[in-house]
Amino acid sequence: AQKVTQAQTEISVVEKEDVTLDCVYETRDTTYYLFWYKQPPSGELVFLIRRNSFDEQNEISGRYSWNFQKSTSSFNFTITASQVVDSAVYFCALSEADNAGNMLTFGGGTRLMVKP
Amino acid sequence: DADVTQTPRNRITKTGKRIMLECSQTKGHDRMYWYRQDPGLGLRLIYYSFDVKDINKGEISDGYSVSRQAQAKFSLSLESAIPNQTALYFCATSDLPREDYNEQFFGPGTRLTVL
Numbered sequence: 342a343q344k345v346t347q348a349q350t351e352i353s354v355v356e357k358e359d360v361t362l363d364c365v366y367e368t369r370d371t372t373y374y375l376f377w378y379k380q381p382p383s384g385e386l387v388f389l390i391r392r393n394s395f396d397e398q399n400e401i402s403g404r405y406s407w408n409f410q411k412s413t414s415s416f417n418f419t420i421t422a423s424q425v426v427d428s429a430v431y432f433c434a435l436s437e438a439d440n441a442g443n444m445l446t447f448g449g450g451t452r453l454m455v456k457p
Numbered sequence: 458d459a460d461v462t463q464t465p466r467n468r469i470t471k472t473g474k475r476i477m478l479e480c481s482q483t484k485g486h487d488r489m490y491w492y493r494q495d496p497g498l499g500l501r502l503i504y505y506s507f508d509v510k511d512i513n514k515g516e517i518s519d520g521y522s523v524s525r526q527a528q529a530k531f532s533l534s535l536e537s538a539i540p541n542q543t544a545l546y547f548c549a550t551s552d553l554p555r556e557d558y559n560e561q562f563f564g565p566g567t568r569l570t571v572l
Binding site: 350 | 500502561
C-alpha cells in the first residue's frame with residue numbers, strides 16, 4: 342500500500358529564511374509519481390511539481406527547489422529566502438503507476454507560516 | 458471561466474439533513490474524483506468515476522453516495538449528514554492515461570459544516 346508522511350505539521354520562519362519541508366513516501370511500485378501542492382489561505386490547491394520515479398534530478402524553479410532521493414524515499418521541498426506570500430499548507434502526494442485510477446495519496450500537509 | 462467548478466462553495470447544515478455537492482467540468486475529461494480534506498489528514502479519496510457507467514468507492518466512502526449524471530457532472534451526496542462530515546471537499550478530473558501520468562485538476566473546494 343502507498344503512504345505519504347509529512348512529519349512537520351507546522352513550521353514558522355521569519356521572512357528571508359530558507360525552509361525545507363520534508364516528505365517521505367512508501368510504495369512497492371518501481372514506477373510512481375510524486376507531487377507537491379500548495380494550499381494558500383483561500384483554500385484552492387495549486388499544483389507545484391510532478392516528478393516520476395525514474396528522474397532523480399533535482400529541480401529548481403525560482404526560489405523553489407526539490408530534492409528527490411530514492412535511497413531514502415524522500416522528496417523534500419525547499420523555499421529559499423521565504424516570503425510572507427509563501428504562507429500556506431503544502432501537500433506532498435504519490436501516485437503509483439499501476440494504479441489504474443490515477444489516484445493520489447496525500448500526506449497530512451505542512452502548514453508554513455512566514456512572519457515579516 | 459474555471460475548468461472545474463463546485464457548488465456550493467460554502468454550506469452550513471444540520472445533522473440529519475440530506476446534502477448534495479455538485480461538480481462540473483469543461484475539460485472533457487472522462488475521470489472524476491471526490492476527495493475530502495481534514496486537518497492533519499491531507500486529502501482522502503471518497504469516490505471516483507471512470508465514465509458515466511463506472512463508479513468506484515475510494516478510501517472513505519461510508520456515509521456518502523455519488524451520481525455521474527453526464528461526462529461533465531459528478532455529484533456527491535450525504536444522505537443524512539453528521540458532524541464528523543464537516544470538512545473541505547474537492548472535486549478533481551483527469552484524462553485517460555496515456556504514456557505518462559495524467560494530472561488531476563482540482564476544483565476550488567466546498568467547505569461543508571454540519572452542526
